[in-house]
Amino acid sequence: MIVSALVLTCTDSIHRLAEELAEDLRLEVGEAQRGFLPLVATTASLKSSRLLCEELRTRTGVLDVQLVSWSDDDLISSTPSDQSRTKELQ
Amino acid sequence: MIPERRKFLQGAAMSAATLAASRLATGESEKAHLPTLPGVKWDKAPCRFCGTGCHVMVGTKGGKIVSIAGDAKAPVNQGLLCMKGYHVGLVLYGKDRLKKPLLRKGNEFQEISWERAISVIADRILADPKGFALYGSGQWTIPEGYAAQKFMKGGLSSNHIDPNARLCMASAVTGFLATYGVDEPAGCYEDLDVADVVIAWGNNPAEMHPVLFSRVIDRRARGEKVEFIDLTTRRTRTSGHSDRTMIFAPQSDLAIVNCLMKLLVDEGKYDKKFVEAHCAFKGESNPRDLHGRKITFEEFKKGLSRYTLEYTAKLSGVSVADLRYLAALFADPKKRITSLWCMGMNQHTEGTAINTQVHGLHLLSGHFGKPGDAPTSLTGQPSACGTAREVGTMAHALPGGRLVANSLHRKQSEAFWNVPEGRINPNPGYHTVKMWEQFSTPKEKGGDISTIWVQVTNPGQSLPNTNKLFYPSRKDPDKFLIVSDVYPTETTRYADLILPSALWVEKNGMFGNSERRTHQWFKQVEPPGEARDDCWQLIAVARELYERGFQGMKDKDANFLFRIEEGGKEVPVYKWQHYYDANVDRALFEEYRKFTTLKHKDLAPYEEYEKARGLRWPVVQQKNGSWRETRFRFSEFDDPYVKKGKGIDFYHSPTEDGRAQIWLRDYIDPPEMPDEKFPFWLCTGRVIEHWHTGTMTMRIPQLRQAMPNAYVELNREDAQALGVRNGDTVLLETRRGKLKLPAWIDGRGDPPRGSVFVPFFDERLLINQLTLEAHCPFSKEPDYKKCAVKVSRA
Numbered sequence: 076m077i078v079s080a081l082v083l084t085c086t087d088s089i090h091r092l093a094e095e096l097a098e099d100l101r102l103e104v105g106e107a108q109r110g111f112l113p114l115v116a117t118t119a120s121l122k123s124s125r126l127l128c129e130e131l132r133t134r135t136g137v138l139d140v141q142l143v144s145w146s147d148d149d150l151i152s153s154t155p156s157d158q159s160r161t162k163e164l165q
Numbered sequence: 166m167i168p169e170r171r172k173f174l175q176g177a178a179m180s181a182a183t184l185a186a187s188r189l190a191t192g193e194s195e196k197a198h199l200p201t202l203p204g205v206k207w208d209k210a211p212c213r214f215c216g217t218g219c220h221v222m223v224g225t226k227g228g229k230i231v232s233i234a235g236d237a238k239a240p241v242n243q244g245l246l247c248m249k250g251y252h253v254g255l256v257l258y259g260k261d262r263l264k265k266p267l268l269r270k271g272n273e274f275q276e277i278s279w280e281r282a283i284s285v286i287a288d289r290i291l292a293d294p295k296g297f298a299l300y301g302s303g304q305w306t307i308p309e310g311y312a313a314q315k316f317m318k319g320g321l322s323s324n325h326i327d328p329n330a331r332l333c334m335a336s337a338v339t340g341f342l343a344t345y346g347v348d349e350p351a352g353c354y355e356d357l358d359v360a361d362v363v364i365a366w367g368n369n370p371a372e373m374h375p376v377l378f379s380r381v382i383d384r385r386a387r388g389e390k391v392e393f394i395d396l397t398t399r400r401t402r403t404s405g406h407s408d409r410t411m412i413f414a415p416q417s418d419l420a421i422v423n424c425l426m427k428l429l430v431d432e433g434k435y436d437k438k439f440v441e442a443h444c445a446f447k448g449e450s451n452p453r454d455l456h457g458r459k460i461t462f463e464e465f466k467k468g469l470s471r472y473t474l475e476y477t478a479k480l481s482g483v484s485v486a487d488l489r490y491l492a493a494l495f496a497d498p499k500k501r502i503t504s505l506w507c508m509g510m511n512q513h514t515e516g517t518a519i520n521t522q523v524h525g526l527h528l529l530s531g532h533f534g535k536p537g538d539a540p541t542s543l544t545g546q547p548s549a550c551g552t553a554r555e556v557g558t559m560a561h562a563l564p565g566g567r568l569v570a571n572s573l574h575r576k577q578s579e580a581f582w583n584v585p586e587g588r589i590n591p592n593p594g595y596h597t598v599k600m601w602e603q604f605s606t607p608k609e610k611g612g613d614i615s616t617i618w619v620q621v622t623n624p625g626q627s628l629p630n631t632n633k634l635f636y637p638s639r640k641d642p643d644k645f646l647i648v649s650d651v652y653p654t655e656t657t658r659y660a661d662l663i664l665p666s667a668l669w670v671e672k673n674g675m676f677g678n679s680e681r682r683t684h685q686w687f688k689q690v691e692p693p694g695e696a697r698d699d700c701w702q703l704i705a706v707a708r709e710l711y712e713r714g715f716q717g718m719k720d721k722d723a724n725f726l727f728r729i730e731e732g733g734k735e736v737p738v739y740k741w742q743h744y745y746d747a748n749v750d751r752a753l754f755e756e757y758r759k760f761t762t763l764k765h766k767d768l769a770p771y772e773e774y775e776k777a778r779g780l781r782w783p784v785v786q787q788k789n790g791s792w793r794e795t796r797f798r799f800s801e802f803d804d805p806y807v808k809k810g811k812g813i814d815f816y817h818s819p820t821e822d823g824r825a826q827i828w829l830r831d832y833i834d835p836p837e838m839p840d841e842k843f844p845f846w847l848c849t850g851r852v853i854e855h856w857h858t859g860t861m862t863m864r865i866p867q868l869r870q871a872m873p874n875a876y877v878e879l880n881r882e883d884a885q886a887l888g889v890r891n892g893d894t895v896l897l898e899t900r901r902g903k904l905k906l907p908a909w910i911d912g913r914g915d916p917p918r919g920s921v922f923v924p925f926f927d928e929r930l931l932i933n934q935l936t937l938e939a940h941c942p943f944s945k946e947p948d949y950k951k952c953a954v955k956v957s958r959a
Contacts, residue, residue: 078174079386080182082189103175105183109190113182115175121386121406128388142386143185146174 076117077124078146083112083131084139092136101127121145199234202226209236209778210686211676212250213669214856216303216544217241217374218678219250220778223670225689230254230670239778241354241682247375249856252865256668257690259652259864263665264694274663279695279705279741285662287709289616289645290321294717296615298325298600302622303333303546303553306674307683308753309700310552312727313620314564316703319582320710320717320726324569324594325614327560329622330546330553331597332629335944336511337542338554340520343447343455343943344528344826347566347764347817348554351798352503352539353680353781357381359537360503362494364394366523367418367509367950371402372853374507374543382406394491396421396483398509398848398950399878399922400915409487412917415846415951417481419515420832422522424477425492426529427469434496436531443813444528445824449831455517455943456819460829468829480832482917495530501537502527507545508850512949516941518830525827534800534813544679545857551677551684555766556757560594565760569593581759583720596945598938601628604644605637618647620699621666625655626858626928629947630901630938635659649699654860655928666699667692673750675774681766681781681795685774688745700753701744708739764817765806835951836939839919843899843953845883846920849932850950852913859926875927877906879956880918884910887958894959897921899952902934905959921956925949 085092089107096114097104105113118124128140199207205224212219220239224232233254237244246253266282267274277285290297299317301310305328317326341348357363357380370378384391395407396418404410413421429435446465447457460468474485494500504527510519524540532538544550557564564581567574575589582588595603595614601624606612628634638644639659648660651668671692676684692698704727711718711725718726729738731747738744751771758768767783769792774780780794785805787793797803799813807814815825839845854872855862862868877895879887889895895908906923916922923932937952 076171078171078178080178080185082182082186084189103179105179105186108183108186111186111189113179113186115178115182117171117175121382125386125388141185144178144181145383145386146178 077121079116079124080143081114081116082141082143083137085110085112086136088136202232205231208689210670211684213253213256214249216546216549216679217376218682219246219376221250221253223689228690230257230690242376245376245379249862252867255865256861261653262693263651264696265665267663269661282664283705283709286647286706293615294321296613298614298617300617300619301328301558303328303330303549304621305552307551307556307677308675308750310556310558311753311757312700312703314556314558315582316707318589319584320707322588322590322717324560324590326558327597327600328553328558329627330549331946333508333545334511334549335946336516336520336941339455339517339944343521344524345815345817346819349550349681350541352541353796355796356503356537356539359501361500362392362502364504365403366396366504366506368505368507369401369403370505371406373851411483411487413481413483416835419519419522420472420477420480421483422526423469423472424488425495425526427472428492429496429529430466435529439531440529443824444827445820447826448829465829502532503537504540505543507543509950511946514835514939514941514948515833516946517943521828522830528825528827548676550679555677560596564757566764585721598940598945598947601634605634607641608643615643616645619656620649623654623656623858623860625659626931629933629936629949631933632902634938649702652860664702665696667696672698675754682779683768683774684779697741700749701741704739837937837952839953843955845954845956847952847954848922848950849925849936852924855926875906875924875930876909878909878912878914878916878922880916881910883918889958896957896959897935898955899935904932904935906930
């Protein structure tokens with residue numbers, strides 16, 4: 076299974092959109108932040124993850140979809156420009 | 166287990182998404198961030214593990230590493246790390262770090278002083294200088310490897326020095342030399358960002374080079390079109406992400422490449438213009454050697470005639486349709502194709518041949534010299550390229566691509582070292598397999614290596630056929646084994662003298678990664694107890710020999726061979742308390758830098774690397790005084806050494822006419838194949854959680870828990886036929902040894918019928934007691950990927 080972190084760039088209707096998306100079983104919706112909506116998508120494959128992004132892009136109220144990171148059961152994960160993950164060692 | 170993990174991943178993903186949304190909302194730059202931890206000092210360092218060369222930011226507080234973050238300024242990984250990289254800081258803090266020199270007394274070890282340890286080594290060297298050998302690794306930093314080279318070749322006049330890199334990438338070296346006349350890839354990681362097709366040749370980058378693999382897969386996730394083709398002998402995690410997986414019979418990769426070349430030639434779909442302008446053809450000489458003999462295009466074409474689609478499909482198991490598909494990709498000039506390989510092609514009794522053939526396929530089809538079109542070998546160790554290949558810590562080599570057998574190269578090296586002419590021995594020393602064979606052979610039977618000093622590696626676990634190459638010497642009282650390491654290992658267990666070493670950011674260092682990138686870092690924490698830098702250990706022994714009047718450790722002016730100055734004054738760095746009074750790394754690197762221009766592998770001054778997250782050679786000074794790295798070698802648009810108007814120029818061509826060589830190399834059966842008594846193929850390799858022999862990663866609790874022990878992967882149908890279920894104990898037997906392992910069916914990897922796979926990281930389950938030491942005739946690299954094995958339920 077592929078777990079993807081997404082951020083939607085939204086128009087004014089962000090809260091209504093968040094409510095709609097919350098009904099989609101593939102998605103977990105985070106707290107909206109001034110026009111940006113964090114989401115977690117869980118899909119069967121990278122292909123279906125990509126298709127989901129395309130589907131989201133076409134929705135009313137969505138200006139853009141950004142993939143922040145993705146992970147799968149292979150323990151390969153990617154955050155191309157994200158430094159937020161740090162390992163507390165001691 | 167899986168749902169829990171998924172829950173964790175979902176939580177982590179939500180944090181990442183929320184943080185990204187918050188940064189977008191507040192207009193903050195993602196790249197400006199490092200975790201805010203009070204009192205933590207951050208500094209850069211390349212990761213200690215594989216050859217990718219990712220950079221981490223190391224957070225230290227109170228003399229300890231407290232945090233690791235991916236380095237967003239690093240072009241290699243752009244902030245991303247793999248699971249080993251995120252845990253790299255913990256490698257320093259295993260409970261059983263070696264902290265004192267230890268000398269064997271019967272079956273026990275006795276703590277001794279460093280002075281005594283240095284004296285013992287000097288005694289062994291002086292008693293039999295010709296019988297002394299140094300065995301190092303691709304984890305030696307560049308200055309360490311350079312010091313080791315100078316110590317052996319410039320000091321002891323002995324070429325018995327070789328790195329464990331002989332076991333992992335020597336075939337890549339001979340492949341590059343035979344094709345281009347100079348080592349290391351022309352392309353770089355940017356190829357992965359623009360290639361239309363990436364082909365993994367016997368390579369599992371999803372586990373071995375996960376950051377590079379993610380670089381490709383991320384493109385797909387972003388909606389870009391990039392096709393990944395997995396040519397493999399077993400299904401792996403890479404297969405799971407590939408567009409096509411083609412499973413081939415072990416060793417038949419040679420036939421596959423020949424078949425593809427035949428299709429391109431027969432159908433007139435090779436790049437005639439590129440070949441006529443930039444290539445020449447070579448065939449095998451008799452007897453075979455690395456130089457071969459010049460052949461015509463017609464001879465080349467005729468030599469390929471055996472590799473019909475039907476013949477190759479039958480031999481390899483790859484379907485005719487898949488072979489045609491691959492050939493069509495190479496026939497398409499619009500596609501940009503990058504080939505990746507690592508141990509699958511290198512640990513091969515025809516390792517040089519398969520390396521030259523993949524280069525040849527790219528050259529023949531013109532898929533070379535443009536971003537995205539590149540044959541690129543990857544390395545497994547952080548400085549296999551920087552130290553083993555570039556410094557040349559191999560039995561036949563001198564720094565900067567020179568050879569001990571070449572009188573001009575010896576003279577140049579002697580001049581750089583200011584040692585008398587004739588100091589360097591013209592005869593190549595023992596390569597790894599031969600060195601250990603001689604060590605394990607009694608003196609009266611010709612075993613002329615009496616002492617080996619091992620630094621930064623674990624041959625007791627990583628050599629092939631250890632029952633022949635390692636253990637016999639441990640029963641011979643005339644043979645003395647010295648080991649510098651950070652933790653107890655299978656090698657220290659049998660050592661006569663153990664020296665505790667500083668690790669990673671406990672010392673200054675420089676590494677060179679798979680894409681010609683040289684990294685630098687500074688010491689950030691103190692080593693534990695009496696652990697000391699490997700480089701200091703070498704210099705201290707050299708000084709002891711000098712003090713005892715050994716002429717080899719003096720230069721022409723009777724100065725100490727490792728005379729280090731700071732501010733015009735000599736610093737006694739051979740005394741540990743003064744070792745960091747000078748920057749020894751900088752002094753050695755600046756000395757080594759003079760060697761690098763011969764093969765156009767120019768390096769910048771040390772200070773340039775302090776500022777950068779690595780620079781790719783050749784690094785050439787510009788008119789304005791700045792230093793410019795090179796991404797694409799041999800291509801006029803980027804390589805400053807290509808003459809204007811040439812387009813592509815192989816300026817170190819083996820035929821000295823600017824041409825690369827396309828070789829005709831036949832498929833040859835491996836020396837050991839399954840038979841009635843040993844009916845299965847045995848393949849060995851690595852897993853994502855552990856790095857090589859697991860010395861470091863098995864001491865990181867998170868990684869050890871994720872993969873606690875070795876196993877044998879079995880095909881389900883084979884398991885059923887053998888009456889083996891998941892977790893059952895299975896007995897593996899080869900002509901060299903036996904081992905019991907738990908079975909894993911339908912696990913992470915899935916071998917085809919008739920073959921099994923075992924990882925080599927587990928020191929309690931030593932698979933290299935079973936492997937074969939047969940090696941490539943040119944590179945001398947052993948084949949760990951195939952031998953015959955009997956499999957039964959224990």
